[in-house]
Amino acid sequence: xxxxxxxxxxxxALIPAEMARRAEAIGVVKSASPTLPMFxxxxxxxxFIALGAMFATTTSAGLAGAVPYGLxxxxxxxxxxxxxxxxxxxxxxxxxxxxxIIMAWVSRKVTTRQIIRNWIxxxxxxxxxxxxxxxxxxxxxxxxxxxxxVGASALIIGESKLGYGFVQAVALGILCNALVCLAIWxxxxxxxxxxxxxxxxxxxxxxxxxxxxxxxxxxxxxxFALLIKYAAPDSYWTTIGTTAAAYPRLxxxxxxxxxxxxxxxxxxIGGSGLVGLVYWLxxxxxxxxxxxxxxxxxxxxxxxxxxxxxxxxxx
Numbered sequence: 001x002x003x004x005x006x007x008x009x010x011x012x013a014l015i016p017a018e019m020a021r022r023a024e025a026i027g028v029v030k031s032a033s034p035t036l037p038m039f040x041x042x043x044x045x046x047x048f049i050a051l052g053a054m055f056a057t058t059t060s061a062g063l064a065g066a067v068p069y070g071l072x073x074x075x076x077x078x079x080x081x082x083x084x085x086x087x088x089x090x091x092x093x094x095x096x097x098x099x100x101i102i103m104a105w106v107s108r109k110v111t112t113r114q115i116i117r118n119w120i121x122x123x124x125x126x127x128x129x130x131x132x133x134x135x136x137x138x139x140x141x142x143x144x145x146x147x148x149x150v151g152a153s154a155l156i157i158g159e160s161k162l163g164y165g166f167v168q169a170v171a172l173g174i175l176c177n178a179l180v181c182l183a184i185w186x187x188x189x190x191x192x193x194x195x196x197x198x199x200x201x202x203x204x205x206x207x208x209x210x211x212x213x214x215x216x217x218x219x220x221x222x223x224f225a226l227l228i229k230y231a232a233p234d235s236y237w238t239t240i241g242t243t244a245a246a247y248p249r250l251x252x253x254x255x256x257x258x259x260x261x262x263x264x265x266x267x268x269i270g271g272s273g274l275v276g277l278v279y280w281l282x283x284x285x286x287x288x289x290x291x292x293x294x295x296x297x298x299x300x301x302x303x304x305x306x307x308x309x310x311x312x313x314x315x
Contacts, residue, residue: 013195019188020103020283023276026188027104030093031114035121038093042125045092049126050133050220052083054142056208057157057221061149064156070209077208081201083217084180088187088196095123096177096216097184099271103280123264130219138227148240151228155247158225161218162249166262169213173266174274176212179203180267181275213263222255 014022030038056076063072087094098118104110137143143151164172186199207214228236229244237243 013189013191015189016279017283019185020279022188023100023185023279024104024107024109024284027101028109030098031101031104031110031118033093033118035117038118038121039125041091041093042095042122043129043132044090045087045094045122046126046129046131046216046219047133048086048090048092048129049083049094049214049216050130050137051086052080053130053217053220053224054133054137055082056080057154057224058142058145058150060157061146061153064153073209073211074205077205078201080208080217081204084183084200084204085197088184088200089193093118093122093125094216095119095126096180096214096267096271098122099177099268100181100184100276102272102276103284106277106280107284126216127219130216131223134220134224134227138224138231143224143228143232144236144239148236151232151236152240152242154221154225155228155250158222158229159247159249161213161222161259162251162254164213164259164262166258169259169262170266170269172211172213173215173263174270175210175266176207176214176263177267177270178274179207179212180214181271185275185279213259213266215260215264215267218255218259218263222250222259225250226252226255 056079059079060072060076063075066072067075084094084097086092087097101110101115101118105112105115143154180203183200183203186203187196190196190199225247229247229250232244
């Protein structure tokens, strides 16, 4: 007899109400994680995002003026998706993505202490991972590849990121993490590896192509440029035909106070407020029950109609 299809097996994407419950459950698990594993996975995430940033920097080398601006940005944004793909599929703790824990916090399934602890530990781990990767890539001499064009591109990127005012940097951070958290949100709909990777590519490509600011990526972009400015040999500057003085904004205080601080604030607002809280209000907020009205489970009600019953309820 021919094999019959398994009625309990489905490859359909989860609907938004189920994605919201999944995001809430993941937030609870992330917040309860022990400190050492949490920090270790955060270091990995910082390194993963740094690898995506390294790929983007290499791709951008020599593109300026050779192709239209928009196409160059599209190429850079597309290759940067490597970083988040490694985080999502490889399993790591990324500060900007973890802003979605706000959904579990608003549902009172995570305490204020737990969410703050997670954000601090993960942010610190991301910083270590990104800075460590920047140092390793610098020591490798990769910035000298392409007759020095890779390093020249890194210097231009780092210098440009320090040219924003505080409010502008906050706004760019808000826009960035709204897209990053939307990418993470979309991966919650997937049931397969391909689903998750395909879902994250458009939003991540969009934020990079548009020039928005990601705090964790900047922990690689700017320190890598700083390392080149202050530690590259004189022969390198001769090769690219300029000097370190041509990048006056590249300084540690400018990095920490002029970029990282406002961008981090913006990232929290964009991820927690514009994505996490909005989807919580749409799908997880308890519905007020009127006296005499039939009881409806809010989690089961969606704009598309009733959510499918759990598999166990169908048997």
